[in-house]
Amino acid sequence: MRILIVTSQFPIAGEPNRGRPIHQTVRELSTRAEVRVLSPVARYPRWATPRSYLYRASDPDFAVPGCDVRYVDYPALPAVSRPFNGWLCARTLHAPLREFAPDVVLSYWLYPDAFGAMHAARRARLPLVVGSRGSDLRVRDAISRRLTRPVLRAAQRILVVSEDLGRVAVRDYDADPAKIRAIPNGCDATIFHPQPQGDARAALGLDSGVPLIAYVGRLVPEKGLRELLDAVTALATRLTGLQLALIGEGPMRAELEARIAAMPGVRVHLPGAQGPREVARWMAASDLVTLPSYSEGHPNVLVEALACGRPVVATPVGGIPEVVDADCGLLVAVRDPAALAEGLAAALGRVWNETTLSRRFSRGWDAVAADTLRACEEAVTASKR
Incomplete structure (x- = not known):
């Protein structure tokens, strides 16, 4: 054909x-x-x-x-x-x-x-x-x-x-x-799979022993990035050394850089758009991956995060509930920084089984x-x- x-x-x-x-x-x-x-x-x-x-x-x-x-x-x-x-x-x-x-x-x-x-x-x-x-x-x-x-x-x-x-x-x-x-x-399991967090952080030059939240996607408002910065700012008062990685590019970058410069107590990484292997390394280095979007189809970033053995915190929009349930992450209200902060804190405080998470999706x-x-x-x- x-x-x-x-x-x-x-x-x-x-x-x-x-x-x-x-x-x-x-x-x-x-x-x-x-x-x-x-x-x-x-x-x-x-x-x-x-x-x-x-x-x-x-x-x-x-x-x-x-x-x-x-x-x-x-x-x-x-x-x-x-x-x-x-x-x-x-x-x-x-x-x-x-x-x-x-x-x-x-x-x-x-x-x-x-x-x-x-x-x-x-x-x-x-x-x-x-x-x-x-x-x-x-x-x-x-x-x-x-x-x-x-x-x-x-x-x-x-x-x-x-x-x-x-x-x-x-x-x-x-x-x-x-x-x-x-x-x-x-999901390409040859790229997105569990790997030692310490090795991933060392390769990226990141500190060990501090909580790291990762976002992967376009830098646009409808991905909930303003709410994410608000949530992380609030969370930083409770978690010493909290770090956030925003992996991607988009028209919102200048606004994010300006806000990040004024954020106390949080180190934010903006590595730009990355290839699949680099994305997988950032996911492995993180403690969780978040996607607080206003709207989604079937976000591949969440499938890839789970394949890397990382729990996710996301909003219950579009096809996200078809990917995320209580066994692999938390769903929080849309456009609600306080709810997002609580969800992130709860996910960071919970012990997750990396192997179990990585087996959630085996579809190639x-x-x-x-x-x-x-x-x-x-x-x-x-x-x-």
Whole structure:
């Protein structure tokens, strides 16, 4: 089977860890089918780059190990071109789609990527499979919500990373439940596994014998980072030597640096975006991993933290309750620094079995790829009826 994958959520020059779960899926899928990735990237003029995320221009020569990927770009303006981005994206896809001649089009990220893929697939009379990661279904702006609806109607199969997202698709977009396939993320056990905390701290130059809380993800407000700083500040009055690591990049970094400079009693590390092995080392060095998000799909960072034998403290949003229960972590109220501080304190004060935690998830990316291929085969069969 020949599968054309359309997604902007893929490694790109300057951001090699972008879209890591999709990259992992594609790499495994490429061992089972002939796969090509088309990664459409919005091209903004220098005087009008987006402020809501760290914009990276595409580099057509950038290579992703284990993947056949082609980068294409389309012109855009922040906010102004949003209603048209799906159409602009579609225009860049027609020629490379004809060149590859796939059996099915699979697009991750519903708007504008899958909207453009929908029109390209329709023009080529090909079946369409779409995949949602979370925030592309829980969109806040009315334009993107309205343009997402026809994508879900047109798709032969809809892939979601949690059962919760499947319910959102049905409830908010009238998606056909029969088309939905929940395919949870996998975890690379060759990277994310228990390792001695002391060794990990020594490798990172961290103090031993002091509590360390780790956060891994984008530095954006909706991840609950303001609440996290408030909670850690309060917790520092009770825990001497408390440290916090914020691993990732994002538009909130300058704000965080300013707040951290004024925080008493807490040492905060900001190592920036890290590769998988470095993330695993930070997790191993920590006492727990936290994710106080306002919204989530199926956060792979929590699966990876558990695989490293670390308990988690998170909020009960989206697919997080499908990952976290009382045996592996604590769930605390959203946007509540006091509740978060109590949850962190309780988790730090509890004895956790590292081996038991690491066995919570044994699903590899090969299983994710097999489920994805099955959904593509179903879509091809359904399109012939």
